[in-house]
Amino acid sequence: MAKAVDVPVDVIPRSPLAKTRLFFTRHWHRGVPGQPTPDWVLRFCYGMWLAAFAFKLVGSSWDMSWHFMWLRDDLAPPHLINTVGTVIIVVLVAIHSYTGLGCDRRSLRLMQIGLLTFLVAAPLDVINHRVNGLDLTAWSPSHMMLYLGTGIMQAGVLLGWLRLSPPGRFRTGVLLALWAFFLENTFFPNGQQEYGILGLRAWERGEPEAEKSLLDFAANQIGHPVDRTAVLHFTMPIPEWVYPLWGIGVMALILVLARRTLSFRWAATSVALAYVAYRVVMWPLLLGMGFPVSTVPFYLLFVGLAVDMAFALGSGFLQAGAGALLVTAFGYGAFWLQSQFRPWVLGDAHTESAPPAAYWTALVVLAVVFALWAAAGPVTRRWSARRVVA
Numbered sequence: 001m002a003k004a005v006d007v008p009v010d011v012i013p014r015s016p017l018a019k020t021r022l023f024f025t026r027h028w029h030r031g032v033p034g035q036p037t038p039d040w041v042l043r044f045c046y047g048m049w050l051a052a053f054a055f056k057l058v059g060s061s062w063d064m065s066w067h068f069m070w071l072r073d074d075l076a077p078p079h080l081i082n083t084v085g086t087v088i089i090v091v092l093v094a095i096h097s098y099t100g101l102g103c104d105r106r107s108l109r110l111m112q113i114g115l116l117t118f119l120v121a122a123p124l125d126v127i128n129h130r131v132n133g134l135d136l137t138a139w140s141p142s143h144m145m146l147y148l149g150t151g152i153m154q155a156g157v158l159l160g161w162l163r164l165s166p167p168g169r170f171r172t173g174v175l176l177a178l179w180a181f182f183l184e185n186t187f188f189p190n191g192q193q194e195y196g197i198l199g200l201r202a203w204e205r206g207e208p209e210a211e212k213s214l215l216d217f218a219a220n221q222i223g224h225p226v227d228r229t230a231v232l233h234f235t236m237p238i239p240e241w242v243y244p245l246w247g248i249g250v251m252a253l254i255l256v257l258a259r260r261t262l263s264f265r266w267a268a269t270s271v272a273l274a275y276v277a278y279r280v281v282m283w284p285l286l287l288g289m290g291f292p293v294s295t296v297p298f299y300l301l302f303v304g305l306a307v308d309m310a311f312a313l314g315s316g317f318l319q320a321g322a323g324a325l326l327v328t329a330f331g332y333g334a335f336w337l338q339s340q341f342r343p344w345v346l347g348d349a350h351t352e353s354a355p356p357a358a359y360w361t362a363l364v365v366l367a368v369v370f371a372l373w374a375a376a377g378p379v380t381r382r383w384s385a386r387r388v389v390a
Contacts, residue, residue, distance in 0.1 A: 012040050019044050031100035033108045042164060045102040046174055048092055049157050053181040055085030056150065061282050064138070064191045068199050068235070068292040071214040089115060089153065103160045110156025118149030137237050138192040147185055154182045162261060172262065179258040180274035186254060187275070187297070193243045193355035194294035196235035202292075203231045205350040209292040210234070241358040248303055248331035249365040253372055255307045256323065260376075265308065272304030295338075295354050302334035303327055317374050324370035332362045 013019055019040075027041060037045075059082030066078050093115050096103045103111065125142035137143075158178050165171040202209045208231075210218075219230035255268040262271075279296045287293050310323030341353035 016044075016048075027099060027101060030098060033096070033100045034104040035100050037101045037164060039166065042102055043170070045092065045095070046157070046161055046165070048088060050174065050177055050181075052085045052088035052092065053154070053178075055088065056082050057085075057181065057184060057278070059083075059085065060188060062286070062291070064188075064195060065286050065291040065293070068195045069210055069214070071211065071217050086118070093153075102164065103156075104163055107156045107160035107163065110159060111153055112156075114149050114152030114154070114156060116149070117152060118146060121145030121149055138189040139238060139242075143189070147188060150185050151182065154178065154185060158182065158261075172264070175262055176258075176267070176270055176274065179254075179262070179271045180278075183251065183254050183258070183271055183275050184278070187247065187251060187300075190243055190247050190297070191294060192238055193236065194297070195292055196238075197352045197355045198294060199235040199292060200231060201351050203235075204228070236356075239358075240356050241361050243355050244332065244335065244357040244359070244361045245364060247297060247300070248327065248335065249361075249369055251300060252303050252307060252323075252327040252331065252365075252369050255304050256373055256376065259307055259311055265312070268307035268311075269301065269304035272300045276300055295352065299331060299334035299338050299354075302330040306330040316377060320370050320374035320376075323373050324366050327369055328362050328366045331365070332359060 059078045063078035066076055093111050096108050121142055128142045161174060199209050215226045218234035219226045222233055224230045255271060258271045259268040276298060283293050283296060306326035310319055310326050313322045339354035342351060
């Protein structure tokens with residue numbers, strides 16, 4: 001691919017608004033995906049993608065906490081923050097689509113499909129709330145469509161950056177951040193159990209986090225008084241086997257992909273660390289604002305460590321087998337240790353340091369992670385061979 005003629009460094013302004021004016025002055029013309037993109041345009045464009053995902057990240061994190069406290073959510077601040085991110089994304093996809101800059105055909109299609117899925121899911125979620133009342137779970141179909149749409153968009157951005165960005169530390173840093181956003185979006189529905197268990201324990205010790213109208217509404221939905229059964233239905237409606245399968249098994253597979261594309265020794269651990277560090281920062285911020293907090297998935301650091309260690313042990317089936325064993329042992333072992341923090345350190349305090357989980361799922365994680373990890377190599381080689389032939 002030919003390199004685009006770039007603007008001299010001393011001409012490029014620092015202000016985002018000035019850069020936007022410069023872009024529209026010089027590059028706002030119709031083009032096809034895959035054409036050469038000036039370096040400064042590529043960096044500015046993907047920097048705005050990071051900003052958009054950051055707005056959506058903060059908004060969604062606050063929104064999860066908000067829904068464990070308040071029944072009212074029309075024009076709620078978390079929704080408005082999330083909307084800012086969505087508006088930026090709409091503008092970015094429109095720019096990619098019209099100019100063809102900063103993307104190829106495949107990455108642009110993923111961005112467009114992801115945005116369309118999200119924009120269809122958003123009104124469906126509003127209708128769902130209007131028709132069915134309070135949506136008790138982060139795993140509902142309309143919510144899953146929102147995560148799916150965001151995930152497809154993020155996959156398109158990851159692919160575009162991988163194919164178009166020049167090698168170097170900046171490329172690696174942006175790629176690491178994009179993988180952290182992708183991990184967070186996929187992990188997000190597990191927050192139901194992380195907030196839920198602390199919400200349940202708060203009610204049991206006589207200090208409910210949810211306002212009375214929210215508890216009354218949730219209880220009325222199942223025709224029940226506000227008692228432990230109703231609160232349990234509101235806070236912990238998800239089976240215990242879901243949390244570890246998603247939090248350890250699925251996250252391990254994402255970290256494997258991140259490690260393959262980042263290609264430095266502790267890449268998977270770094271992505272997991274970036275996400276966990278964000279959760280650690282959000283915890284006191286939410287607490288300080290008086291909102292419910294969640295348990296923090298510290299065990300993800302050990303899942304990332306297991307993936308990185310497996311990459312150092314070989315390749316092919318050997319790597320997949322070692323990886324599946326390490327992920328299962330480190331992931332479930334670290335999760336169990338985290339769950340024991342409350343009895344070991346806090347004694348009989350009526351709280352928890354991790355959600356409840358079904359440990360028999362370790363066998364499922366072991367088998368599925370091995371199968372998909374082992375299949376990743378042959379599938380990637382076959383796909384690469386088809387691209388070369390085409």
